[in-house]
Amino acid sequence: MTNNISVYNEIGQLRSVLLHCPGEEIENIVPDYLTRLLFDEIAFMKQAQKEHNQFASILKSEGVEVLYLTELMAEILEIPEVRNQFLEDFMSEGRVATEGLRAALREFFAPMAPLEMVKKCINGVKKTEVKEITKKSLGDMIKNPYPFYLDPIPNMYFQRDPFSSIGRGVTLNVMHSVTRNRETLFAKYLFDHHPRFKNVPRWYNRDKTHSLEGGDELVLSDKVIAIGVSERTDAISIETVAKNILNSDESFETLLAFDIPKTRAYMHLDTVFTMVDHDQFTIYPGIEMPLDVFSIHRGKNNGLEITYEAAKLSDILKKYLKLPAVNLIRCGDGDPIAASREQWNDGSNTLAVSPGKVVCYNRNHVTNEALRRNNIEVLEFDSFELSRGRGGPRCMSMPLLRDKL
Incomplete structure (x- = not known):
């Protein structure tokens, strides 16, 4: 085109x-x-x-x-390598710093269809939605009342x-x-x-x-x-x-x-x-x-x-x-x-x-x-x-x- x-x-x-x-x-x-x-x-x-x-x-x-x-983004996230790189960049820019939390978020997004994933990135990810972080760093252990791992946009x-x-x-x-x-x-x-x-x-x-x-x-x-x-x-x-x-x-x-x-x-x-x-x-x-x-x-x-x-x-x-x-x-x-x-x-x-x-x-x-x-x-x-x-x-x-x- x-x-x-x-x-x-x-x-x-x-x-x-x-x-x-x-x-x-x-x-x-x-x-x-x-x-x-x-x-x-x-x-x-x-x-x-x-x-x-x-x-x-x-x-x-x-x-x-x-x-x-959202629909245009879903079209390009059909490509696995683009999807994977987008998620890594999105987590970095969302200030997800610990490897344990990044792994938990990768697992959280993995089963989603592209359109669902795009919308979820925009909606924000609550702490209550994500499974327990298995490999915790100090940053993961410190109590923080803020309710999101990834802010809504x-x-x-x-x-x-x-x-x-x-x-x-x-x-x-x-x-x-x-x-x-x-x-x-x-x-x-x-x-x-x-x-x-x-x-x-x-x-x-x-x-x-x-x-x-x-x-x-x-x-x-x-x-x-x-x-x-x-x-x-x-x-x-x-x-x-x-x-x-x-x-x-x-x-x-x-x-x-x-x-x-x-x-x-x-x-x-x-x-x-x-x-x-x-x-x-x-x-x-x-x-x-x-x-x-x-x-x-x-x-x-x-x-x-x-x-x-x-x-x-x-x-x-x-x-x-x-x-x-x-x-x-x-x-x-x-x-x-x-x-x-x-x-x-x-x-x-x-x-x-x-x-x-x-x-x-x-x-x-x-x-x-x-x-x-x-x-x-x-x-x-x-x-x-x-x-x-x-x-x-x-x-x-x-x-x-x-x-x-």
């Missing part, structure tokens, strides 16, 4: 997308470990699954091929972050939190072993030292990429991506680095800014005043030229996207109370399925009406539980194929 990554914009007709429907990993979040697992609240799994299925149904009704991470339904499609390649990311780094291991195995994704160029790799997360990466056009310098993406990693992409044979000419506030509420650029049409964007007004933007271009000898853009965001976007005008549609319709409330539930985190048609959470009704008033078609779905994870439709989806504009 051919390279099935092609993303040169944020709004072209979406053709193929990668999702993960939340499973029992959501049930394995308990109050004592919320912070460790990067959650503020505990979601109700069955309702979260209903909402995610609504989301997938909307995409399918728009002609989008919906692929699931409840953030896995945010498929935007572990890697990002840019042009015909990907950034294979380094997550800001150790808790989430195992998510990128799944992506690594897909791009190393799945026939659908052979020979995909990598603009960044997970062996790097500085964090980069997909929620900060936006492909505004076939010439312009935007990446947020955020709580979770480091300026150093952005320079690495810029050097690799701008010096490749891709069409991209400019990378815009958006320096956004470093807080959990604004954890990624796409929680405060997304593209909804050729010349229209949603934005959380709270970032407009403190926002600094830097443009990065190819320099001499494969280096970079970095310039501070001393202009309003709308003027910067007009300049680089070559547009006569840009319309910034403000989250909460500009009302500070509505904006703050709806941004917390990802009112600015839209997923475009085609130009001027976006998928949104239904709870952000003020922002959604503002979008409609600006001639954006809004496709809504329920968001009682999914929103508890602090991520919206764009966060939950990784486009693999979009039509060029």
